[in-house]
Amino acid sequence: MTTVFETLESNVRSYCRAWPTVFDTARGAWLRDESGREYLDFFAGAGALNYGHNNPVLKSALLEHLSRDGITHALDMSTTAKRDLLVALRDIVLVPRGLDYKVQFPGPTGANAVEAALKLARKVTGRTAIWNFTNSFHGVSLGALAVTGNAAKRAAAGVPLAHAVPMPYDGYLGDDPAAGPAWMRRVLDDSASGLDKPAAVIVETVQGEGGVNVASGQWLRALAELCSARGILLIVDDVQMGCGRTGPFFSFETAGITPDIVVLSKSIGGYGLPMALVLLRPEWDQWAPGEHNGTFRGNNPAFVTARVALEHYWTGDGLTASTLALGERVRDALDELAARYPGVSARGRGLVHGLAFADVSVAGKVSRLAFERGLLVETSGPDDEVVKLLPPLTVTPDELGYGLTLLAEVVDEICAGSPAVTGTVRARFTGCG
Numbered sequence: 001m002t003t004v005f006e007t008l009e010s011n012v013r014s015y016c017r018a019w020p021t022v023f024d025t026a027r028g029a030w031l032r033d034e035s036g037r038e039y040l041d042f043f044a045g046a047g048a049l050n051y052g053h054n055n056p057v058l059k060s061a062l063l064e065h066l067s068r069d070g071i072t073h074a075l076d077m078s079t080t081a082k083r084d085l086l087v088a089l090r091d092i093v094l095v096p097r098g099l100d101y102k103v104q105f106p107g108p109t110g111a112n113a114v115e116a117a118l119k120l121a122r123k124v125t126g127r128t129a130i131w132n133f134t135n136s137f138h139g140v141s142l143g144a145l146a147v148t149g150n151a152a153k154r155a156a157a158g159v160p161l162a163h164a165v166p167m168p169y170d171g172y173l174g175d176d177p178a179a180g181p182a183w184m185r186r187v188l189d190d191s192a193s194g195l196d197k198p199a200a201v202i203v204e205t206v207q208g209e210g211g212v213n214v215a216s217g218q219w220l221r222a223l224a225e226l227c228s229a230r231g232i233l234l235i236v237d238d239v240q241m242g243c244g245r246t247g248p249f250f251s252f253e254t255a256g257i258t259p260d261i262v263v264l265s266k267s268i269g270g271y272g273l274p275m276a277l278v279l280l281r282p283e284w285d286q287w288a289p290g291e292h293n294g295t296f297r298g299n300n301p302a303f304v305t306a307r308v309a310l311e312h313y314w315t316g317d318g319l320t321a322s323t324l325a326l327g328e329r330v331r332d333a334l335d336e337l338a339a340r341y342p343g344v345s346a347r348g349r350g351l352v353h354g355l356a357f358a359d360v361s362v363a364g365k366v367s368r369l370a371f372e373r374g375l376l377v378e379t380s381g382p383d384d385e386v387v388k389l390l391p392p393l394t395v396t397p398d399e400l401g402y403g404l405t406l407l408a409e410v411v412d413e414i415c416a417g418s419p420a421v422t423g424t425v426r427a428r429f430t431g432c433g
């Protein structure tokens, strides 16, 4: 069944090892494998499927675009699909938030958008260093990898990863959110600290791959103030936490900060189609024509589904409200689990949550047993010690409750050696068609 994957596909494959089956169809929060078995998806394409699999609203717009021979590939030529998207982005996302950004279409991946942001920051400041944060993840091309923390991923570069200086993320130096910013201010202002003034700081407001580490509003504001006071560009990598994952459209909105550059990918295309955006303050739009490019930066079917996702989900605040409400339920369930077992803790915001285990071997076991029971959850963090929950934002309350019950049973079974400790009955879901 899996032979051709093992014999032909490169050893680099990874998710298929954690979830050893062959998936065939998917809808909403459910994946179905070729034997007809269903899996509740609390992974959501690592955050690329915030609106669920094959979302029917987006699908019909996509099918209509294809059937009328709408443009599929157009580099950065002007098209009706791109115009409609730009107008929707301006009127639905930027103007209501008082955000004044120019829009760049890089190649359609998060890593390419990060590369563009770093190149631009270096170009407009004339400086080379970038400050990144401990446990950060920004992609695996060389520039993005240089600002990524994970040692194993960095080692794969095969060349020195230069011009990046890691700084302590919120919580890295203990509980005081002023500790990291105080250190950054000190080394910046000390002419003997040995640090070159950076072009930019690149930050995730919640570190997804790094273990669901949540930066506080206070920490983010201190960082933003330091950047603006010292002429350092603030880049927010909202590739995974943007598009409503934490509640508001942009993850930095709750902190009340305005980055110089924002990077979006993953769910911005809406349907899981490749697309990325770089949003930049107009004064930084100093690109020469074609200075950063990419053959697939005009993925027009993604522009259609991106636009319809904005129109359908973001003209009111309903999705934000439901994400926050569902997130509360996740948090309550995880807090309950954390209270039951020593060395277990919960963290998260909106609909991204993590259950961290002091015994780093547990999260992987939870993920494996959850898969056997029909629930997809991945692990993250430096030692894969965190079970990461990333359901589609469109998950129903029933589906969410079912997944959380299943997860609790799995954790009980692994941590207490018995599924009966909570008194829960083996979860059964009857609502998925």
Ligand SMILES: *Cc1c(COP(=O)(O)O)cnc(C)c1O
Binding pocket: 108, 109, 110, 111, 112, 114, 137, 138, 139, 140, 204, 208, 209, 237, 238, 239, 240, 241, 265, 266
């Ligand atoms: C996934 C991710 C990236 C990289 O995106 P790719 O499309 O995989 O290149 C960059 N930054 C963050 C925060 C991500 O989660």
